[in-house]
Amino acid sequence: MALRYALSEIRKHGTDRTWWRKRFLTHAVSRYFTDVRRPPATPVVEKDWDNLIVLDACRYDLFEEVHAETPLPGTLEKRRSVQSGTPGFLTENFADGEFHDTVYVTGNPYVNTDLPEETFHAVESVWKDGWDDDLQTVRPQTMADRTLSVAEKYPDKRIISHFLQPHAPFVGDVQLGERETFAIREQAMGNENATTRHRTPFEMLEAGEVSYDEVWTAYRSNLESSWPAVRQLLENLQGLTAVTSDHGNAMGERAWPFPIRVYGHPLGILIPALTEVPWLTHQNGTRKDVSADRPVDVDRQVDEKTNERLRMLGYAE
Template identity: 80%
Template sequence: MNFRYALSEIRKHGADRTWWRKRFLTHAVSRYFTGPGRPDADPVVEEDWDHLVVLDACRFDLFEDVYEDDPLPGTLDRRTSVQSGTPGFLAENFGDGTFHDIVYVTGNPYVDTDLPEGTFHAVESVWKDGWDDDRQTVTPETMADRTLDVAEQYPDKRIISHFLQPHAPFVGDVRLGERDTVAIREQALGNEDSTRRQRTPFEMLEAGEASYEEVWEAYRANLEYAWPSVRLLLTELDGRIAVTSDHGNAMGERAWPFPVRVYGHPLGVLIPALTDVPWLTHQNGERRSVTAEEPTRTDREVSEETNERLRMLGYAE
């Protein structure tokens, strides 16, 4: 440990209770949950599916809330995610293997930066060329259209479609806060100047700048924004389709057995608010006949320096 650096950070942030909470979550709570207190989990690689739709940062009760008002085709169950943030979800599901029967269609840059090259048969990096500058995200319509194109292009591969919704920015019918996710994208493209980051709605909740009800309403609206695109995939894709999430978002739940409250989705904090995720399955016609083949191309043009900057910026608060 660099004690001089630690002392300077304490001097700088010592009066900030939020800073202390985050340090405690990182250095104590996460070590417990990834060690002796680790819960059992359900890796997506051990499930049976032809197409997997990943809704980024969608906790189970949020999905269930929308599903009860507007059911999708299929049967809803729940699973326990392996981690509480996208980097951990990717690393623990895919980091130690090769999956050359899968094409990964992603609005999330971490798929390109945090996994070894050649992990999948191909990666379709929608975050590079499908970015919406006005909304500062990849829209669900863009993700659905690209997923259908890729499914047609690769009829003998399993397809993962990783949406950014309902992750912030909240750009549905109810908007709240501002998250400069465009900076994450620009970092991954090598733009060293994109370091600006705005407060997330969950940080606003933690700071008392927004109520629980306000954040939940905007969070739900962001999932509703993606709902028609998810429905489209469930009706248009062939085979067994599963809809899930990589992790949830905490809104002040306590990290028992620790009394500390959690906001957002810090890595390694494996509480139900962050690991209880939906698992909706629907079979549409015959199953795919899947063949594993060596990767044929790569869309990767990111440096190790960019990798580190993405880890520092992160989606995790």
């Protein structure tokens, strides 16, 4: 059955160079990086923080560029993420542990679908009720407001706030690409018909339809759209707050030692463009007195069928 499916896929996509590149990345390059030459990386759960702001898909050099022009309070360093996509970041950081001293505030549905049900004390699913239907994302200010509310509700818990920006769709002042649907969210909400998605700006770059500078400018603008909300959290959350990312985005960098270019953020491709992320820390007042308590009931609103579809969809790969 597997061979028949493989032959069918080859007949269907055999002349598509992009399809072959993605298959090679998945079946050869990712295995090399994960099984043969895995770069050293420190999980975020082993770092020191009271509050963690995760800017989805923010590579270090992008953050550094914006920070140099509009500094945030705190000290900026570089760290290496354990994975090159959100599902891997979540699984490798959290799936094997219990973090009952932590509340996860998320604009990203993968937190609900890819982790065991009692991983955290609570999960605040902003992607369910804080969604902007026009922009097809969660606005940064919505995430900041909800995070501050959750921090007030749970003063003795560590807080993770997972923004969607600067991940596509690019909804800053400079916009690029289509954003009519967000299939990951629709699948998690139970819409079984949401099986298609639009190409990301990184796939458009790969196809030669837009330039590197066009994508970088829109990518940067998307990060800048989150800047005021991130600053608000840094200035108002109690304790030690860290700003980081789960992974970056590749824009044609090669996956050395393989002479193949990478676009977007395929899982398991542990190159610097995808794993070098910011680590900015800032402390307000005294550190939190954190305690662990039994998890609260969470309405995850997903089923196994949806879960499998999400894993197949990925982000853009």
